[in-house]
Amino acid sequence: MYSPSKIMSLVKLAENGQIQPKGNLEDADELIGFSFGLILDERGQLKSSGPVNHALAKFIVGNEILREKNMSLQEEIATAVQQEDRTLSDQIDSLKTIKKPGQTYNTHELIETVKPELLARGVGKLAVIAFRYHLPRAEAEVRKAGFETLLPDLSNVGDFDPISPQYQARSQEDWIKRERIVIPLFAILNRI
Numbered sequence: 001m002y003s004p005s006k007i008m009s010l011v012k013l014a015e016n017g018q019i020q021p022k023g024n025l026e027d028a029d030e031l032i033g034f035s036f037g038l039i040l041d042e043r044g045q046l047k048s049s050g051p052v053n054h055a056l057a058k059f060i061v062g063n064e065i066l067r068e069k070n071m072s073l074q075e076e077i078a079t080a081v082q083q084e085d086r087t088l089s090d091q092i093d094s095l096k097t098i099k100k101p102g103q104t105y106n107t108h109e110l111i112e113t114v115k116p117e118l119l120a121r122g123v124g125k126l127a128v129i130a131f132r133y134h135l136p137r138a139e140a141e142v143r144k145a146g147f148e149t150l151l152p153d154l155s156n157v158g159d160f161d162p163i164s165p166q167y168q169a170r171s172q173e174d175w176i177k178r179e180r181i182v183i184p185l186f187a188i189l190n191r192i
Contacts, residue, residue: 002187010192013136014179017172023150025065028127030118033060034107034138035074035097036131037161037169044101049076050169052131055158057081059129061088063152066127072114077129093117107138108191111145124148131158133175137183140192 037050057080060066071092078094125148130138132154139149164170168178186192
């Protein structure tokens with residue numbers, strides 16, 4: 001479990017969205033991407049990817065190193081990447097977002113779901129893609145799952161969406177309130 005000072009450091013990174021790039025992306029075996037903000041239809045199914053996920057997709061497609069990797073991407077990002085560049089479709093493993101109508105998988109559940117497949121392929125190093133405010137926890141969860149993590153510079157990719165139906169995706173203030181609870185809780189639950 002993280003020490004209180006490490007928990008506070010992780011919370012601060014989630015509050016300011018200023019996580020530094022880490023490692024050489026060329027060393028990554030594969031890429032994993034976690035979504036942020038989405039729009040559900042009246043049946044509780046995915047309706048739209050949301051602006052942050054489109055921004056993450058554009059970043060992936062525009063990065064010469066990342067676009068060459070196999071990718072495990074949450075559904076919203078996978079769809080947006082394919083819209084940007086259909087030639088990447090064969091490299092993408094789309095990770096389902098909806099567990100049941102109106103209920104989504106969280107980051108921990110997603111990494112645990114894809115972990116056996118990644119290990120079977122011999123993956124040890126993952127480039128982690130997520131909205132910069134979500135990236136600190138997403139990276140901690142990927143590390144906790146046993147993978148070495150590499151981080152691109154995502155400091156200018158995407159922004160909060162004031163009209164998002166998900167409260168935590170609307171503003172930095174709402175996200176901070178959530179992460180101040182989630183990060184210590186996940187540390188107690190040994191998920192980070």
